[in-house]
Amino acid sequence: MTTAGTARETTTRTGPGAARQHTLRERNLELVARAVYEVPEPLSRAGVAAATGLARATVSTLVDQLVAAGLVRELPAVTGGRAGRPAVPLVPAPRSVVGLGLEVNVDYLGARVLDLTGDVVVEQVVPGSFHDSDPTAVLGRLGALAREVSDGVAAEGMTVAGARLALPGLVDPRTGLLEVAPNLGWSSLEPVPLLGLGDLDVRVANEAKLAALAELAGGSDVAAPDSFIFVSGDVGIGAAIVVDRELFLGERGWNGEIGHVVVDPAGPRCSCGAFGCLEQYAGKEAIMRAAGLPADAPLDSLVAHLAEGAALPDAGRALGSALADFVNLLDVGTIVLGGAYTELLPWLRADVEAVLDDRVLAAPFVDLQVRAAQAGPQAALTGGAREVLQGVLADPSAWV
Amino acid sequence: MTTAGTARETTTRTGPGAARQHTLRERNLELVARAVYEVPEPLSRAGVAAATGLARATVSTLVDQLVAAGLVRELPAVTGGRAGRPAVPLVPAPRSVVGLGLEVNVDYLGARVLDLTGDVVVEQVVPGSFHDSDPTAVLGRLGALAREVSDGVAAEGMTVAGARLALPGLVDPRTGLLEVAPNLGWSSLEPVPLLGLGDLDVRVANEAKLAALAELAGGSDVAAPDSFIFVSGDVGIGAAIVVDRELFLGERGWNGEIGHVVVDPAGPRCSCGAFGCLEQYAGKEAIMRAAGLPADAPLDSLVAHLAEGAALPDAGRALGSALADFVNLLDVGTIVLGGAYTELLPWLRADVEAVLDDRVLAAPFVDLQVRAAQAGPQAALTGGAREVLQGVLADPSAWV
DNA sequence: GCGTAATAGTTCAGTCGTACAACTAATGCG
DNA sequence: CGCATTAGTTGTACGACTGAACTATTACGC
Numbered sequence: 055m056t057t058a059g060t061a062r063e064t065t066t067r068t069g070p071g072a073a074r075q076h077t078l079r080e081r082n083l084e085l086v087a088r089a090v091y092e093v094p095e096p097l098s099r100a101g102v103a104a105a106t107g108l109a110r111a112t113v114s115t116l117v118d119q120l121v122a123a124g125l126v127r128e129l130p131a132v133t134g135g136r137a138g139r140p141a142v143p144l145v146p147a148p149r150s151v152v153g154l155g156l157e158v159n160v161d162y163l164g165a166r167v168l169d170l171t172g173d174v175v176v177e178q179v180v181p182g183s184f185h186d187s188d189p190t191a192v193l194g195r196l197g198a199l200a201r202e203v204s205d206g207v208a209a210e211g212m213t214v215a216g217a218r219l220a221l222p223g224l225v226d227p228r229t230g231l232l233e234v235a236p237n238l239g240w241s242s243l244e245p246v247p248l249l250g251l252g253d254l255d256v257r258v259a260n261e262a263k264l265a266a267l268a269e270l271a272g273g274s275d276v277a278a279p280d281s282f283i284f285v286s287g288d289v290g291i292g293a294a295i296v297v298d299r300e301l302f303l304g305e306r307g308w309n310g311e312i313g314h315v316v317v318d319p320a321g322p323r324c325s326c327g328a329f330g331c332l333e334q335y336a337g338k339e340a341i342m343r344a345a346g347l348p349a350d351a352p353l354d355s356l357v358a359h360l361a362e363g364a365a366l367p368d369a370g371r372a373l374g375s376a377l378a379d380f381v382n383l384l385d386v387g388t389i390v391l392g393g394a395y396t397e398l399l400p401w402l403r404a405d406v407e408a409v410l411d412d413r414v415l416a417a418p419f420v421d422l423q424v425r426a427a428q429a430g431p432q433a434a435l436t437g438g439a440r441e442v443l444q445g446v447l448a449d450p451s452a453w454v
Numbered sequence: 455m456t457t458a459g460t461a462r463e464t465t466t467r468t469g470p471g472a473a474r475q476h477t478l479r480e481r482n483l484e485l486v487a488r489a490v491y492e493v494p495e496p497l498s499r500a501g502v503a504a505a506t507g508l509a510r511a512t513v514s515t516l517v518d519q520l521v522a523a524g525l526v527r528e529l530p531a532v533t534g535g536r537a538g539r540p541a542v543p544l545v546p547a548p549r550s551v552v553g554l555g556l557e558v559n560v561d562y563l564g565a566r567v568l569d570l571t572g573d574v575v576v577e578q579v580v581p582g583s584f585h586d587s588d589p590t591a592v593l594g595r596l597g598a599l600a601r602e603v604s605d606g607v608a609a610e611g612m613t614v615a616g617a618r619l620a621l622p623g624l625v626d627p628r629t630g631l632l633e634v635a636p637n638l639g640w641s642s643l644e645p646v647p648l649l650g651l652g653d654l655d656v657r658v659a660n661e662a663k664l665a666a667l668a669e670l671a672g673g674s675d676v677a678a679p680d681s682f683i684f685v686s687g688d689v690g691i692g693a694a695i696v697v698d699r700e701l702f703l704g705e706r707g708w709n710g711e712i713g714h715v716v717v718d719p720a721g722p723r724c725s726c727g728a729f730g731c732l733e734q735y736a737g738k739e740a741i742m743r744a745a746g747l748p749a750d751a752p753l754d755s756l757v758a759h760l761a762e763g764a765a766l767p768d769a770g771r772a773l774g775s776a777l778a779d780f781v782n783l784l785d786v787g788t789i790v791l792g793g794a795y796t797e798l799l800p801w802l803r804a805d806v807e808a809v810l811d812d813r814v815l816a817a818p819f820v821d822l823q824v825r826a827a828q829a830g831p832q833a834a835l836t837g838g839a840r841e842v843l844q845g846v847l848a849d850p851s852a853w854v
Numbered sequence: 855g856c857g858t859a860a861t862a863g864t865t866c867a868g869t870c871g872t873a874c875a876a877c878t879a880a881t882g883c884g
Numbered sequence: 885c886g887c888a889t890t891a892g893t894t895g896t897a898c899g900a901c902t903g904a905a906c907t908a909t910t911a912c913g914c
Contacts (some may be wrong), residue, residue, distance in 0.1 A: 072507040073481040074901060075870045081473040082872085100891055107472040109873050114892065131880090131891090138890025139880040224816060233819050281705055293783070297704070304697070304785025305681055308816045311782035316775060316813075319718050328813050375716060380783055382711035383693070385704025413716075413728050416624060416708045419633045474872060475899045482901085500862055509902050514863060531862090531909090538861025539909040 079116075080451040082108060086116045087450045090126050090144045091170070098141030117144060123453040124150040124213075125170065125446070146170040151453065152207055153442030154217035155435035156200055156249070159261060160185055160237045160289065163196045165203045166435035167214075170443055172271055175212070176203055179432055186239035190248055197249035204254070215446050216255035218264060218438030219245060222290070225258045226306045232258065236325070237289060262292030262310060263301055264437035265392055268429035270299055271440055276428065282388040283380055284427070285312060285373075287395035289338050295386065313337065315376040335372030338394055344368055353394050360401050369398075370405025377406065378413035387420045392427035399426045479516075480851040482508060486516045487850045490526050490544045491570070498541030517544060523853040524550040524613075525570065525846070546570040551853065552607055553842030554617035555835035556600055556649070559661060560585055560637045560689065563596045565603045566835035567614075570843055572671055575612070576603055579832055586639035590648055597649035604654070615846050616655035618664060618838030619645060622690065625658045626706045632658065636725070637689055662692030662710060663701055664837035665792055668829035670699055671840055676828065682788040683780055684827070685712060685773075687795035689738045695786065713737065715776040735772030738794055744768055753794050760801050769798075770805025777806065778813035787820045792827035799826045 071077070089102045097105060103113040120126040127147040131140040148171045155166045164179035178199050184192055196219075204214050223235025225245075234241040246256045266284035284294045293310030295302040303309065313333040314326050321330025334340050339349040344366070345359055360366070377389055389406075391399055406424055411417050429436055446453065471477070489502045497505060503513040520526040527547040531540040548571045555566045564579035578599050584592055596619075604614050623635025625645075634641040646656045666684035684694045693710030695702040703709065713733040714726050721730025734740055739749040744766070745759055760766070777789055789806075791799055806824055811817050829836055846853065 072485060072901090073478045075478070077481075078473045078475075078478060078871060078900095081477075085472060098891070110892070111874080111894080112872055115871090133881065135882085136890075137882045137888070139878095139892070141891060224819070233816075297702075302697075302702070305787055306785055306816070306820070308820075309783055309785035311815050314782055314813070314815055315779045316717075317719070319775070320720060326813075326815060375719070379715045379779055382714055383709055383780055383783060385706055385709035387705055413714070413726075415711050415714055415726060416633075416706070419624065420706070420708075472872090478871095478900055498862070510863070511865080511903080512901055515900090533910065535911080536861075537859065537909095537911040539863070539907095541862060 076451075080449065082106075082112065083116055083119065083450045083454065084448060086113060087120060087125060087447050090117075090120070091146050091447060096129065096143035096145050098143060100141065102144065119454045120450060123450065125450055125453055146172075148173060149175065149207075149210065149212055151215050151443070151446055152212045153439035153446075154200065154204060154214050154254075155220070155264070155438030155440075155442075156196060156217055156256070157220040157261065157264075157432065157434045157438070158184060158192055158196055158238065159220075159222055159432075159434075162432070163192065163199070164432055164435055165196070165200045166432065166439055167203055167207055167212075168436065168439035168443060169212070170446070172440075174436075175207055177435065178203055179435075184238055189238070189240045189243055189245065192238075193245055193248035194250065197251055200249060200251055204251075214254060216257070216442040217251065218441050219249065219256055219258045220261040220264045220434035220438050221245065221258060222261045222292070224308050225260055226308075227257055227259050227303070228306070230258055259438065259441070260292065260294070260307060260310075261434045262286040262392075263294040263303070263307065264435075264441065265427075265429065265433035266294035266296050266390070267301065267437035267441055268433040269390055269392075269427060269437075270296070271429060271436060276425070278428065279388040279390075279423075281386050282390045283377070283384065283386050284390045284392055285377070285395065286393035287336060287338065287373075287391065287398070288393045291333055291337055293380070295384065297386065312376050312380060315379055317372045317375050332372055332376040336369040336376075341366060341369050341394075341398075353397060357397055360398070364401075366398065366401045367405055370402040371409055373402060374406040374409025375413065378410050381410065381414045381416075381422070385416065387416075388423045388425070390425055390427050392429075392433060396426045399424075476851075480849065482506075482512065483516055483519065483850045483854065484848060486513060487520060487525060487847050490517075490520070491546050491847060496529065496543035496545045498543060500541065502544065519854045520850060523850065525850055525853055546572075548573060549575060549607075549610065549612055551615050551843070551846055552612045553839035553846075554600065554604060554614050554654075555620070555664070555838030555840075555842075556596060556617055556656070557620040557661060557664075557832060557834045557838070558584060558592055558596055558638065559620075559622055559832075559834075562832070563592065563599070564832055564835055565596070565600045566832065566839055567603055567607055568836065568839035568843060569612070570846070572840075574836075575607055577835065578603055579835075584638055589638070589640045589643055589645065592638075593645055593648035594650065597651055600649060600651055604651075614654060616657070616842040617651070618841050619649070619656055619658045620661040620664045620834035620838050621645065621658060622661045622692070624708050625660055626708075627657055627659050627703070628706070630658055659838065659841070660692065660694070660707060660710075661834045662686040662792075663694040663703070663707065664835075664841065665827075665829065665833035666694035666696050666790070667701065667837035667841055667844075668833040669790055669792075669827060669837075670696070671829060671836060676825070678828065679788040679790075679823075681786050682790050683777070683784065683786050684790045684792055685777070685795065686793035687736065687738065687773075687791065687798070688793045691733055691737055693780070695784065697786065712776050712780060715779055717772045717775050732772055732776040736769040736776075741766060741769050741794075741798075753797060757797055760798070764801075766798065766801045767805055770802040771809050773802060774806040774809025775813065778810050781810065781814045781816075781822070785816065787816075788823045788825070790825055790827050792829075792833060796826045799824075 089105045103110040129143040131142045133140040152167050152169045162181045166177040167175040224233040281297045286292050291313035293312040314331045318330035322334045324331035489505045503510040529543040531542050533540040552567050552569045562581045566577040567575040624633040681697045691713035693712040714731045718730035722734045724731035
């Protein structure tokens with residue numbers, strides 16, 4: 055298994071590092087790599103120079119390094135209708151360096167490999183029921199799946215840059231510890247070693263946080279906003295905060311617990327001990343019950359029910375109220391609804407937007423937007439793999 | 455008036471700037487300046503080299519530049535008990551480059567000048583009543599005060615690096631526009647030109663945000679935390695989010711509106727139109743009424759009343775509830791209470807902490823702290839001046 | 855009192871990375 | 885077929901950091 059684990063280190067950008075000559079090179083390598091990666095139409099070396107402000111000579115040497123490292127590929131020179139020597143288009147290298155997204159959730163586990171172009175190279179998703187499961191067994195199984203997938207892409211010459219393990223619970227990305235994952239019935243354990251993936255650089259993260267990152271992947275028709283609140287509605291309701299295309303994690307990454315914002319202290323008791331949490335109005339089970347369906351009914355049955363004219367006023371207003379608090383506290387005006395909410399949005403939107411307009415103080419001055427998540431199913435797998443690749447992009451010098 | 459206005463520009467650190475040779479110099483100048491500034495005991499050139507990892511030769515030239523620019527001063531060489539050539543201690547230069555903090559609030563306006571050592575060089579605070587006041591007149595008056603103060607320090611050879619104008623309302627630091635300041639009765643205006651301060655670099659900011667920055671000024675007995683939620687309780691309740699010693703502003707700086715987090719939708723109607731906002735329980739007027747005092751009674755009378763055995767259970771629990779939402783959404787575990795809350799903390803703490811422990815999901819795994827603000831009165835003046843000086847520190851090359 | 859060790863600070867050649875300008879390469883057009 | 889045009893490369897100059905050698909200044913022991 056060709057992996058590059060130990061060498062991966064996040065670059066200290068504003069940190070206490072002294073800047074030397076090679077710091078320039080690292081910084082400009084990143085700049086050039088981002089220019090190649092984050093542009094709709096492929097750029098030539100000259101185009102990159104214009105876009106970055108670097109001299110053409112400098113760009114040439116930098117691009118050559120990126121090509122040699124396998125991070126950038128040259129397309130055949132395109133002799134367009136314009137005069138002059140034809141430009142060599144530069145594009146992200148497909149199937150070279152890849153990121154691995156892993157996830158254990160209540161009803162499935164899976165692994166997904168993305169390459170630098172954003173393509174899914176391979177994926178394996180196994181449905182199951184992992185409510186109150188045994189972490190050692192489940193993570194061992196996911197580890198085996200990951201090895202299988204990883205060995206497969208390695209056999210085709212790709213390099214796995216690292217992996218992210220998404221879990222639905224309180225995890226600290228810094229220490230790698232899982233404090234508690236209520237819906238899995240897991241607590242106080244270190245998940246990464248249980249995967250048995252050797253020296254591959256695997257980091258844990260909260261599922262909703264990584265799902266939010268998947269929204270940035272682009273490729274969809276609607277451009278992803280740079281800053282948004284991502285809310286993932288399921289049995290529990292989790293959220294993530296993205297500002298300037300980066301996750302805002304607070305001190306330990308334990309933020310976005312919008313499911314337990316109080317909507318009405320006179321409301322029903324919540325599993326967390328408080329009364330009237332959002333989850334009691336807009337959690338999947340509450341929504342099902344309100345619609346007269348069994349708590350564990352599939353989402354499709356609810357959608358069918360709603361299509362016949364039913365409504366979700368309580369859930370919509372409660373969600374709007376909690377989101378209004380969120381926006382008032384954070385000033386992030388775009389809200390992306392994921393998980394079950396994506397499909398339910400048509401029946402939630404009016405109530406959510408009405409409450410937001412009423413309750414957000416800045417509403418008269420801001421264009422508040424509520425939109426559906428664009429990333430497909432198991433978004434955390436995509437987001438995790440994407441985060442790995444973002445790390446490559448942030449420090450290409452480690453690959454040169 | 456010796457000012458340096460137009461030249462001030464925030465350095466694009468991670469931004470799309472190409473890194474050149476002089477970028478290294480700028481970065482390392484900042485590094486050296488911070489090493490000199492953010493250390494309890496003065497460092498020598500050799501000490502700075504050890505602290506930063508730069509070569510002694512490099513540090514020498516950088517320090518020489520900072521000394522020439524008047525940002526750093528050399529103390530007489532101290533011939534301590536140690537062998538070897540005595541070290542020259544380097545300290546922030548007093549009374550050289552200074553920052554100007556300005557503020558209009560409901561009951562006062564003022565100007566305060568801080569130098570790089572954190573000392574207050576001069577200040578002028580004028581009590582008054584600016585409820586429903588005329589912005590042109592009031593800002594004109596503050597501008598005159600600012601010129602007076604500014605000319606005074608300039609006459610003593612100091613350079614005013616810039617100014618911050620703190621206002622109690624929705625302001626956008628980027629555009630310099632004030633949308634609305636309810637307690638002043640101001641709306642939709644551009645405050646800076648009304649000050650008439652010529653080409654001095656003046657930026658606006660929300661009062662609570664700048665007051666939060668004052669907490670970082672140090673000098674107090676208790677070390678300021680790097681990340682905290684600052685809540686300023688007065689007629690209105692505002693908050694600021696500080697993460698890693700920097701303000702988190704969201705998209706426009708309109709965050710921290712904790713006063714309008716819903717505590718109980720069955721509660722009293724709020725001026726914002728909603729029901730049961732925190733302000734209706736823990737705003738100054740609500741607290742006064744609950745204590746049986748007139749809504750505009752001075753804080754001292756309330757404290758006297760409480761000292762005789764009265765309590766603030768509603769306010770404490772409501773504040774705890776809103777803060778629990780805040781912490782659940784943000785994961786910032788230290789809460790600093792400012793404004794009127796600083797003095798009221800003894801009667802609020804038990805209720806606030808009890809509700810936080812109950813309602814914050816991560817409470818079992820985190821040491822939640824509630825503490826009183828350390829900065830003195832008119833903290834926004836100090837915070838504003840401090841932010842100006844932080845800007846100098848972040849880009850000393852502009853002064854070389 | 856003086857030599858030695860120790861520490862601070864400076865000087866200078868070496869190296870590295872970028873800029874600029876001149877050059878080569880490859881195309882379209884008249 | 886030559887010229888204008890654009891892409892990419894080569895070579896020199898310059899700026900900034902490093903490391904080692906050097907100077908400056910003290911403490912300490914004999």
